[in-house]
Amino acid sequence: MNKPEKIVAEDLSEAVTYPPEAFISREYAEAEPDKLWSKVWQQAGRVEELKAVGDYITYNICHDSILIVRDTPETLKAYHNVCTHRGRRLVGNNTGGGPKTVAQDKGAHSARGSQMKFGCNYHAWTFDLAGDAIYIPDKEDWQGALDNVCTSLTPVQVDTWGGWIWINMDLDAGPLREWLEPVASLIDPFEFEKMRYRFRYWGIFDCNWKVALEAFLEPYHVQGTHPQLIKYGDFYSFSKAFGFHGQTGFDSKAHRDAGTAVETSVHRAAGDGDPRTTIAQMQAEYWETIGASTSETLVKTAQRLPLELPEGTPAGEVHQYWMKIAKEADAARGVTWPDLSDAQVAAAGLALSIFPNVNFIPGPTFSLAYRVRPWGTDPDKCIFEAVALDRFGEGEEPETEWTFVEQDLDKWPYVIAQDISNMVEMQRGYKSRGFKGNLPNPWQERKVTNLHRGLAHFMGTGHLKRID
Template sequence: MTSRADIPDRMFKIRDDFIPQERYISREFAELEKRKIWHKVWQVACREEDVSAVGDYSVYDITDQSVIVVRAGKNDIRAFHNVCPHRGRKLLEGQGKINKFHCGFHAWQWNLNGDNIRVLDQEDWQGCNDMNPEDVCLTAVRTATWGGFVFVSLDPDGESFEEFIDPVPQYVDCLELDKMTFAWALTVNLDANWKVAQEAFMESYHVWGTHPQFIVNIDEKNASTGMGRHGKHFYFYERPVGAPSRRLNKPVPDDVVTGFSAFLQSFYEQVGDENGNGQMTARSIKAAQKALETVPRDTPFPDYITIAVEAMKKKADEVGAPFPMPTAQQKADMGVDWNVFPNLGLVMSFDGCLIFRARPRGDDPNHCYLDIWSVLCWADNECPGVRRAHIDNWRDEEQKKLIPSLLIQDTGNIEFVQKGMHSLGLKGLRPNPVQERQISNFHKVINDYLLK
């Protein structure tokens, strides 16, 4: 078993402007992460809507562990290790609905509370130790909910969820994530370490190089910071939204309203699915654009954004959809992006959120799953249907069509970064200490867990 002593001291030397690349490619480091992070920390297993009715279950696999989340009662979400206590068979996969747990090997059964209700020929164990009811029930896993997410912790004696999640709710609850539900959910196989994938969505420093189509309508000047074990980044908005990036050396035009409408259209076309739903609802994009058509072109910032948001809210009210209305101060404090340690990335918008959750894939640190979810403020029966897909080859032309085009730009970067981590010419990573501080803080928190 890998221990701290098996890993060179260099791999734990983190500065705001330096990260050792071995942390992304070392099997020993990945093994330590498995035991010290994934077997210990609170992590998102699913959304509450995945287990919306009694008997609904969702399986969460992380490293060599598997957990079943199940709704055992109207207000009772539980989780159990996904294993039969008889001979160790995995009980369930994927998502579905049950009225009891059943082992397909020897037909042992349990109710939704995890209590054993059948052991075939139980009398054969008469006089044997470790066959009491508590010995043959399913082993419980701690659960907590926040923002519509179901979190699990595999450590029965670990920290409380309240301690873990602080201070995220203080800043993010105004977005009312718990009122949002799926538009689509993708799982993408990537040839990269889970941290490379997760970190791709922790900063906006990459916008100029990766998403140049955006810089004509947004000044991407930003900064990021650690927030305890979590992190966020935020834009300065020194130029109004709709104006070009300062890096283009162009003046702020008199008409930025048109630029803001084009900015919204890019979310529809590049971040949304075939219906335009992604980081925000297509409904809100179209309502805002319609309202902006009659706005004087010289309307100052942020007045035209206020008009657009009011139009979004009016349309949401008309169809009966929720619509968050945080104050200006709440929006400033929230920022545009959070990473809830270790692997819950939140990229927020007016009435939706893109969610990124990277997980190790097998024991090889060069592979991961990247879950990409869109959750939105839908009215009842408004969602055209949740599209779920597992993409094992994102370069395949047919599979690539399922991924919004903006995110294709990111997935390419992620895999090329992983290849570069193995280069003999690389002497360590040099994150921007202002715009990528969230990433260095992330690694400092990883150290906190690994060195316990």
């Protein structure tokens, strides 16, 4: 283990560096399941995927597969998806643990279905929703040696927040809410639990999962990666560490202590131009090139701003009027907004990350979320997922499935494709003899730096070092 040479300040204000081993070392990747993934709370699905008793999904991480079931109308249970007899997986599909190997796999991304018991296709051992072995052929052959402890499915912690299902393989880990703070309190006012999937895309990329995740942890890359957005104004940002988690928001180079929704959020009034037109144009571009980070209602009502407000209207008033008419338009179609104050929207900022592998962009009726996972323990591959959530009128929620999208820049939404364009070249560059170590921006990329500080905490290597 390489111990840190010097203590790094809690706020990560110094210029620091860290080595590339977390991205390219096979030894590091093979240690992650034991040292990291088995210890942390992980987002595993949405509550609405498990509507009825017996509904189940799987969540796969490295070589582990977790079976999550609705065991009662009010509760969920989670187990390691493995028969206690001889180790066969109970529910098919091992995406996340390596390439598919046999045709019995039930799904490309994960398994999903509904059944009141789970039988092993090898020797017919059968388990109920409580994880108990309810049928063992010729059980008497064990002459009383089998008990409920050794035959029951191995439990996994499961809890919910924001409409998401979270699991933790460490039964001694602390509560989910404690793990999520203070990010949970910042996001709670947006009521993620009342949102539903609008789309969910996934792909297998030729880079380490951290390379893919970091592409969405900071806006510092906008000038180089998304130059078409610069016309809407400065994308200068702040970046903060919240324990293991992090936050970004739009900033000024004066580093203001506080801002408003019109300044810091994803639906801000950007730039120094006429806010009526910059809001309208930027919202349209988001919808056309990302398909998320906004809503159809926000896009359509933004186009009304140049027509309904006089030239010279201050940005704050434009933004306030826009939110008002968008809220009214949504109400007319049966969509209720959360009771959000300007201070709450501003406090959430642009994006919030949950260690180790999730990033949320919150909005009044939407969220864009990215989750990235290892592909088995291959340091050069990962599973990348982009999910859009929206609020819908009652009965208007679409039925969605995981849609596989190849690592092809023409297949992904344009802005996401621009981010993907860096990933393979980053992975290659980290292996160069000429790369001396990462030099993250001390103000705008603290979220990235904090990710690696958290990884070093769990992995015992890759510590941050101050640049002198």
